[in-house]
Amino acid sequence: MSATAEPHVGRPLRRKEDPRLITGRARYVDDISLPGTLWAAFVRSPEAHASIVSIDTSAATARPGIHAVLTGEDMADLAGPLPMAWAPPGVEVNNPPHWPLARGSVKHVGDPVAVVLGEDRYAVVDAAEDVIVAYEPLPVAIDPEQAIAGAPYVHPELGTNQVHSWTLAGGDLEAGFAAADVTIQRRVINHRIAGAPIEPRGVLADYRAGALTLHTSTQVPHFVRLFVALLLGLSEEKVRVIAPEVGGGFGAKLQVYGEEIVACWASRALGRPVKWIETRSENMSVTHQGRDQIATVRMGATRDGQITAYHVKILADLGAYNMLLTPLIPSLGAFVMGGCYKIGAVTTEITGVFTNKCPTDAIRGAGRPEATHMIEVMMDQMARELGIDRLDLRRRNFIPKEDFPAAVATGVIYDSGDYVASLDKLLEHVDVDAFRAEQAQLREQGIYRGIGFSTYTEICGLAPSRITGPAGVGVGAGLWESAMVRVHNTGAVTVYTGTSPHGQGLETAFAQIVADRLGVDPSVVEVIHGDTGTGPEGRGTYGSRSLANGGEAVAKATDKVVAKAAKIVAAELEAAPEDIEVSGGKFSVKGSPEKGMTLAEVAGIAYIGAVPEGMEPGLEETTFNDPENFVFPFGAHACIVDVDTATGKVNVVRYVAVDDCGNPVNPLLIAGQVHGGIAYGIGQALYEHVVYDDDGQLVTGSFVNYALPTAAELPNFELDHTITPSPSNSMGVKGVGEAGTIAATPAVTNAVIDALAPLGVDYINMPLTPMRVWRTIQEAQAR
Amino acid sequence: MSGSVTVHLTVNGVEHELEVEPRRLLVHALRDDLGLTGTHVGCDTSNCGACTVHLNGDAVKSCTILAVQAEGSAVTTIEGLGGEGNLHPLQEAFWNDHGLQCGYCTPGMIMASAALLAENAHPSEAEVRHALDGNLCRCTGYHNIVKAVLSAAEAGAGAPVAS
Amino acid sequence: MITAEFDYQRVSSVADAVAALQAGGEDAKLLAGGHSLVPLMKLRLAAPSRLIDISGVPGLAGIERDGAQWRIGALTPHARLAASDVGLLNRVAATIADPQVRNRGTIGGSLAHGDPASDLPAAVLALDGSVVAHGPDGERTIAASAFFSDYMETALAPDEMLCEVRVPAMDGYGFGYEKFHRRAEDWAVVAVAAAVKVLDGACVDVRVALTNMASTPLRAGAVEAALRGQPATAEAVAAAAQRAAEGTDPPADLDADADYKCHLARVLCERALVAALAPA
Incomplete structure (x- = not known):
């Protein structure tokens, strides 16, 4: 089948999603009301660690x-x-029980102790204040390095704070370091951040007549259904989970949360719908957080700049409990620990540790931003140590284009890449020589400007089941993706996807894919998602997986429809099915485009029943797509910053990104993902930091002091791309939702170090807050 | 304590009389009492701006205003700015320029932008960025939001907003 | 987040407001724009039993020049002040939070709230301004220097209402306000307000005040003394600004410890003075 003359795939089509969103007609969870709904408000622990002595609910109940x-x-x-x-x-993996409502003790500030259910949204908040909980405070474990060393324990029954220890090693590390002329070591910190979607979480559970419907702001409705059914003892088909409009996720909604379970349980117990809408204060204290790794990173290289060994030891602060994928997250970084470099020996050792803080889990990038930050900062550090230009050092170690698909030391196979091309493209936009001249001139005026680079690759498109599943990495689920394509009587099309987009624009991208294949306009292709009551089983949206897996499933299911349509058309036009093509909006015989049938005409035949003998009526197909490999997007980013050395404040002056996510489906959406990803990374590098004090109290409990950057803090972003198709799927696409975030933090950090180099600053850890930058300058000056 | 208070509001040109608790936030009166759910709540601290509406023509954060404080006022929400078939130029521009992703901050962002353009029909990029510093977006990195506001200004969106 | 319950009363005159304060007891609070109070109430850090809404009291929102001074009604929103000709206060008001907050927040509310991290208190202090308060015994004028008594405490009696702010017109002065914050919408980590009058190349009058360097806004007396009478030169300014942290007691917070705040005060003081000396 050939595509239409002007394919929709590849075009910057404006989004199908937007009309409802720009007019305020979209429906997020809090916009949905059911008659007789009870509101829920949670009573939460003010203590970081305590025994619950007693709970007096009488005043609240009264x-x-x-x-x-x-x-x-x-x-x-x-x-x-x-x-x-x-x-x-x-x-x-130590995995102590984590209950939706605490049993006997609380382990972090915000841990839920009780829930109040009542008629009025405001009154339940008052009542929650009236629940009297007596706590007996217990010693807290806050600093992860102290926590791993011994008591006090978050879970005393374990006799340790260690969650697990996991190693991924490839190549002969000892030989690698022995071959090195120079070995450097740094302590690299990827601090704790919040996912902070602007829509907090929310649930509306409605149990009636033996069946449960749960509206929840989630990225993974099918996982939520499975666990709601298991925990409540309901048969899975009796549970329908709907993710309505979801106001951002960033991993924070890739979870099965206690509030979801409690609302469902309470709805069944009380016979009323139950609604809970998270406040931002709750969101900051109980919605899972991310990063929080302290790494000891060692890199060895020969004098002429060949990286020979790379050894990363990570202490991952996982917080108080394991949630859905908590201890796995650092491991996701291990597979790309060596970045886009050909390094013979790479070892990652991860130790997870419990502390009395909110649990961590997947947050945009999930393990890969940490890994990329480490290798890209280390490449700059090594370049300085060797006296080699930092881009030259990168070029000397890039996995060459001809090596792809490239087996790397970490045991995975990078699907495709051309790292030289993306760096070259970046340098078309960034004239480093001219920058150096400008930089020198500005320094004479007391302006400290610096440039930082990051050349990255990452592993995403989470699947394939054979690697991620129980026998592989150990995730307790196959990570395939599904699609069902249904052509209606009139030739209009509904697509059901198992992904669960929440801002990515997949309704548009998937419609483009389908439209080309069926010869229809994307406007007549509706994409339904986020509802376990419709369409096939699915796995949700995270890990930059939805296009590479879900989009590929849509493509495959559509191709099955096309194959059936071709048989119908062939019978009508008295041709062979293999001679039927879709061209100019019609199914026609190759070479005679004047004679052909529209999809509507084909559907008419399919549903009237006058199909060729032996064929079932109908025009609808389902696919489960489980790819052979991950996808590995890559690119090169440059960041230019000014540092006010008197105050330590960093200002991003310019940001240029060249990304390669394979064949573009919709360039508008790709640019949007990259913009947002970069802002996320700049936010982490410069502004955002979840801070607990020594007592385990959350200092950054709201958007007042958890500082998401605003429009006033960020520049425009300059984007370009290269196109290196992925062999992992038929469309040649790669994920792009996390790429910007993964690339940005080292680019910013390296730029700040570059700016401050004349002041003797050679290294600094994030977050690059004004006080930290200023103090680093003071310390360097004092040396 | 408290009881209820009668509040008269003209919302998107329609007069309403509401009986509310004194503590009822304007945003909840709009959303829960009047069913205008396009105005969102994203924080507790007046930082995120998702709840931005126009009160007598000024952009305000409706989560930090009691409904009783709006007595006798004219309120414009995203639903009143424009709808299917008669999109406001800013809505059109946000659509064309991909100025939104999850859409949650979008109504507030558009209302704040409309107030800016009513005051300054042709702002610079820096002026747009500064005027939107009370509205948080987690998806777009603001790039396309700023672009959309500038292109709406170009298209003449700076006419006063009816309230 | 939801405020606790309270009684609500709308008043239409200053006398009614004062009477309502008296009747309402210690827990009654005046409500103007509500942008200092309502956020605290939503977090349940404040729970007044009665709110007396003065936003409808006529004649309290406006700015007028009265001889050598400006009279600014307590209900004047920050946005209006920012667009006015009131020296120093206009540029200070323009830095407060974001446009939506500036449309609702009022100068009276900001001063009466007494938050040392707010922008306007230090600016009014720098100008030797005053506030006019009405109470059961009538009207009194309180100098800014006597107004801010402690962290979020002022000289206002519980049954007094702040009605007007007066600042000298400061003709012939130059102004600077340097606010250090992490994001444009944030509170000041530290800020410095400066007003300087130069005659024949010398700084004949110097006023400097500090935001968030103690439990109240402070005048930087040492800087003023060091620069007064000195030539309006970069060197003199730099030397004087070195004394900006003298007599301060900055509280440590997430963004800055005391040392860093003192350092910032010196840096910002120099910048504010430079701005004040720059040709208009």
């Missing part, structure tokens, strides 16, 4: 309009605690 106050004891019939779905072969 308030007007309050129907129930539930505690962990009330929910004793739950089939089990909240899920942790990582069981890596041969690795022991």
